[in-house]
Amino acid sequence: MSHGRAIAFEGVEHHFDVGGTPVPALDRIDLTLEPGELVTLAGPSGCGKTTLLRLVAGFLPPATGSVTVGGEPVRGPAEERGVVFQQPTLFPWLTVRGNVELGPRLRGVAKAERAELADRYLRLVGLQDFAQHRPYELSGGMQQRCQIARVLANEPGIVLMDEPFGALDALTRERLQEELLEIWRATGRTILFITHSVDEAVFLGSRVLVMSPRPGRIVFDEPAVFGEHGARVPADEIRALPEYVALCDRVRHAIHQPTNVD
Ligand SMILES: Nc1ncnc2c1ncn2[C@@H]1O[C@H](COP(=O)(O)OP(=O)(O)OP(=O)(O)O)[C@@H](O)[C@H]1O
Numbered sequence: 639m640s641h642g643r644a645i646a647f648e649g650v651e652h653h654f655d656v657g658g659t660p661v662p663a664l665d666r667i668d669l670t671l672e673p674g675e676l677v678t679l680a681g682p683s684g685c686g687k688t689t690l691l692r693l694v695a696g697f698l699p700p701a702t703g704s705v706t707v708g709g710e711p712v713r714g715p716a717e718e719r720g721v722v723f724q725q726p727t728l729f730p731w732l733t734v735r736g737n738v739e740l741g742p743r744l745r746g747v748a749k750a751e752r753a754e755l756a757d758r759y760l761r762l763v764g765l766q767d768f769a770q771h772r773p774y775e776l777s778g779g780m781q782q783r784c785q786i787a788r789v790l791a792n793e794p795g796i797v798l799m800d801e802p803f804g805a806l807d808a809l810t811r812e813r814l815q816e817e818l819l820e821i822w823r824a825t826g827r828t829i830l831f832i833t834h835s836v837d838e839a840v841f842l843g844s845r846v847l848v849m850s851p852r853p854g855r856i857v858f859d860e861p862a863v864f865g866e867h868g869a870r871v872p873a874d875e876i877r878a879l880p881e882y883v884a885l886c887d888r889v890r891h892a893i894h895q896p897t898n899v900d
Pocket residue numbers: 654655656661662663681682683684685686687688689690
């Protein structure tokens with residue numbers, strides 16, 4: 639099993655060309671995510687979170703600077719960098735198992751090994767009893783679990799998650815947060831997780847980042863330990879801890895502070 643890999647941004651800037659005018663999206667991003675970190679990234683709408691994630695995914699190259707994964711420059715999308723979007727992107731004509739096995743199948747992984755990978759990750763996300771169902775027979779939360787298993791079956795060193803629980807109801811979202819922490823602890827992947835929710839950022843992150851908008855910069859970067867409490871401490875108790883509430887306050891403050899222009 640591959641393990642989490644480091645992600646490094648060096649002097650990264652990015653802008654979009656809108657009708658001939660450059661619109662700045664990212665400015666002076668110097669940031670390293672250590673292997674196995676679960677880094678959550680919050681910030682107001684339009685501050686550049688998705689752009690940052692897309693650079694790591696290899697969906698677009700930075701205008702300036704470099705993005706490397708495990709010391710290698712990102713040159714385009716690759717299976718070692720799995721992406722989980724807000725809306726699951728599952729093939730409706732394949733079963734749940736078929737969707738999870740698709741990546742390994744396209745990579746030419748032998749049938750028995752594919753089945754083993756699918757079993758392992760379907761079990762990890764709790765869908766082992768739904769392997770023969772079609773995606774449209776599943777609830778939104780189950781579809782998102784299936785998408786996570788599909789990404790993990792490629793054994794990526796990095797998992798990029800762009801508001802993956804944003805479309806789910808509150809209860810399902812909290813359940814999936816706890817499950818994600820279990821998956822993270824079990825697999826040791828490096829995870830970059832974008833969210834609009836301060837609570838989600840603090841609950842999940844082993845490190846919490848906040849970006850400010852126009853142009854997007856990292857304005858807050860603090861370690862967090864709550865995800866590491868794991869199943870030993872109930873989620874409600876974690877959320878009531880004074881240090882948890884204090885970190886939420888600091889993150890909220892960083893999100894709402896006026897943009898520093900120098
Ligand atoms: N393809 C594009 N063409 C032009 N401008 C873009 C494009 N993609 C993003 N932008 C602009 O770049 C800035 C950053 O966008 P981005 O989607 O990265 O922000 P975000 O923080 O992920 O927003 P949200 O939280 O609303 O998803 C915004 O001003 C946005 O309008």
